[in-house]
Amino acid sequence: MATVLIEDLTKVYPPTINNPKQVQALGGLSMSITGNVFVAVVGPSGSGKTTLLNIVAGVELPTSGSVRALQEGVPARVGYVFQEPRLLPWRTVVDNMLYVQDRKSDRSRREAEFYLQMVGLGDVADLYPSQLSGGMQQRVGIARAFLVNPDVLLLDEPFSHLDALTGRSLRDYLQRIWLQSRKTALFVTHDVTEAVELADRIVMLRPGGVTYDDISIDLPRPRRHGDPAVRDIQDEVLRRFDAMGAAVRFGAEGV
Amino acid sequence: MSTVSTVTPGSVSELSARELRRAAWSRWGYRLSVVAGWVVFVGVWYLVARLVLTPQQLPQPHVVAVEAWDVLRLREFGGNFQASILRVAAGFLLALLLSVGLGLLIAYSRWWRRLLGRVLQFVVSIPTVSFAVLSLIVLGISPMGPILNTMIVATPYITTNLAQGLTGVDRRLIVMSESFGRTRAQIIVGVLIPSSLLSILGGARLAFAVAWRVALLTEIFASADGIGLQIRRSFESYDIQGMLAWALLFIVIMLLIENLVLRQVERRLSRWRTPATGVAP
Numbered sequence A: 001m002a003t004v005l006i007e008d009l010t011k012v013y014p015p016t017i018n019n020p021k022q023v024q025a026l027g028g029l030s031m032s033i034t035g036n037v038f039v040a041v042v043g044p045s046g047s048g049k050t051t052l053l054n055i056v057a058g059v060e061l062p063t064s065g066s067v068r069a070l071q072e073g074v075p076a077r078v079g080y081v082f083q084e085p086r087l088l089p090w091r092t093v094v095d096n097m098l099y100v101q102d103r104k105s106d107r108s109r110r111e112a113e114f115y116l117q118m119v120g121l122g123d124v125a126d127l128y129p130s131q132l133s134g135g136m137q138q139r140v141g142i143a144r145a146f147l148v149n150p151d152v153l154l155l156d157e158p159f160s161h162l163d164a165l166t167g168r169s170l171r172d173y174l175q176r177i178w179l180q181s182r183k184t185a186l187f188v189t190h191d192v193t194e195a196v197e198l199a200d201r202i203v204m205l206r207p208g209g210v211t212y213d214d215i216s217i218d219l220p221r222p223r224r225h226g227d228p229a230v231r232d233i234q235d236e237v238l239r240r241f242d243a244m245g246a247a248v249r250f251g252a253e254g255v
Numbered sequence B: 001m002s003t004v005s006t007v008t009p010g011s012v013s014e015l016s017a018r019e020l021r022r023a024a025w026s027r028w029g030y031r032l033s034v035v036a037g038w039v040v041f042v043g044v045w046y047l048v049a050r051l052v053l054t055p056q057q058l059p060q061p062h063v064v065a066v067e068a069w070d071v072l073r074l075r076e077f078g079g080n081f082q083a084s085i086l087r088v089a090a091g092f093l094l095a096l097l098l099s100v101g102l103g104l105l106i107a108y109s110r111w112w113r114r115l116l117g118r119v120l121q122f123v124v125s126i127p128t129v130s131f132a133v134l135s136l137i138v139l140g141i142s143p144m145g146p147i148l149n150t151m152i153v154a155t156p157y158i159t160t161n162l163a164q165g166l167t168g169v170d171r172r173l174i175v176m177s178e179s180f181g182r183t184r185a186q187i188i189v190g191v192l193i194p195s196s197l198l199s200i201l202g203g204a205r206l207a208f209a210v211a212w213r214v215a216l217l218t219e220i221f222a223s224a225d226g227i228g229l230q231i232r233r234s235f236e237s238y239d240i241q242g243m244l245a246w247a248l249l250f251i252v253i254m255l256l257i258e259n260l261v262l263r264q265v266e267r268r269l270s271r272w273r274t275p276a277t278g279v280a281p
């Protein structure tokens, strides 16, 4: 069972050429995630969501505080789905999958093909990314993250670059695969509807990367779009965001 | 009559088919212009040789062609060619090694970028003949002259393109690699090299074009063997025909390498860029 423990996490970016002021992306964020739950992190642009995932993935260091992603006490293996597909354009689809694997054998190729089939891309394994549509590329990115058999799955607005219809169908793919594997998942999104449809829990961030609110969702899956119970929770989340907007506007710190 | 409309998965592949056709046309246009250029060149040569100059001053093209055939068969073309091409290769290899170092400095250090940028610009602006003369003065008749000069003129092109390739690497692909636990070596081989390879090759082709011209010039001025020496000898014994034959052979071979071999390699390696026709729905 995986756990992600985030304690008093702060990230301050030093000034850059383009921005002479330092930027606080996260300010004292704490939360803990235990077990095979799907957690959505929702917050406005610039609230440090990507920064949070990067620190959990170990590709960025915190300024202070700590993040531990553990699986049975040892560092957890992470599978990351990015906002864009992030495929190597000079490699075929299947070679992109093999790139993230440690062993290269017949078996690893079969595994790669298995996950490609799972996202409905069994017959494009030997094409280059430039020969696929954006939605197909993003599905390769999802398959790649599952291929490494991750203990913790990180997803950074994986559908936000796609049109609404494609995004919806990929959401179904994701939900199906996740229900089969039940990895601990940290899913970043702007989209409250998406969050409520997918998540067991929604963490709401506000600008500057502080938790504002935390809601558990206990509805059976698969959840239907337009289901009254789902809609009630959506309304509730939006209401709390509105309240936060007011709090931020009026400078009510520490609400 | 059925009212069910069938959706054909065509739009994407039609688009790329059109793109492919256009690319094919422009390739043929390019080839045609190369052929036309040669035809004009030979035509002008004929005109000048017949109407303006005497055969001693400028023999006609077909005479030179026959002479070149003789050179190829009877006058140790192979040995001389080998001497010349090996020197070009050696200089080119040295340039490549030097460029990796300089290119890394330029790509990753602002201070070095400013300094080296100016130096390289200066080197590019020096006329190639001066390198040939300079090496005669400094090194005398020596095989090192062509090698060094090749290296000096090739380096700026390869370095600039290498640095450009490295700075153009998509940072996000590196973050992706790190998040999936790839090692530094795996990232260099898997991301840095492939993503700058085409740029490096482009630079290498340019560099090669300048390099062999300089090597030839230097050989003409200051070498004890090779094609350049043969050209000088023919010139000194008023054998314009032989001189042109040697030069023509070398130039044609180098142009073939430059345009067929190097371009083909580039095309092979950039296959992933062209959208192919058979796009799956």
Ligand SMILES: Nc1ncnc2c1ncn2[C@@H]1O[C@H](COP(=O)(O)OP(=O)(O)OP(=O)(O)O)[C@@H](O)[C@H]1O
Binding pocket: A013, A014, A016, A023, A024, A025, A043, A044, A045, A046, A047, A048, A049, A050, A051, A052
């Ligand atoms: N490498 C960096 N250097 C400097 N500042 C950065 C860097 N990365 C992010 N920031 C800044 O940190 C803040 C948080 O950025 P982050 O990308 O985590 O936000 P986000 O919540 O993911 O936003 P979005 O929803 O737009 O993706 C922003 O103000 C951003 O400008």
Ligand SMILES: [Mg+2]
Binding pocket: A049, A050, A051, A156
């Ligand atoms: Mg982001």
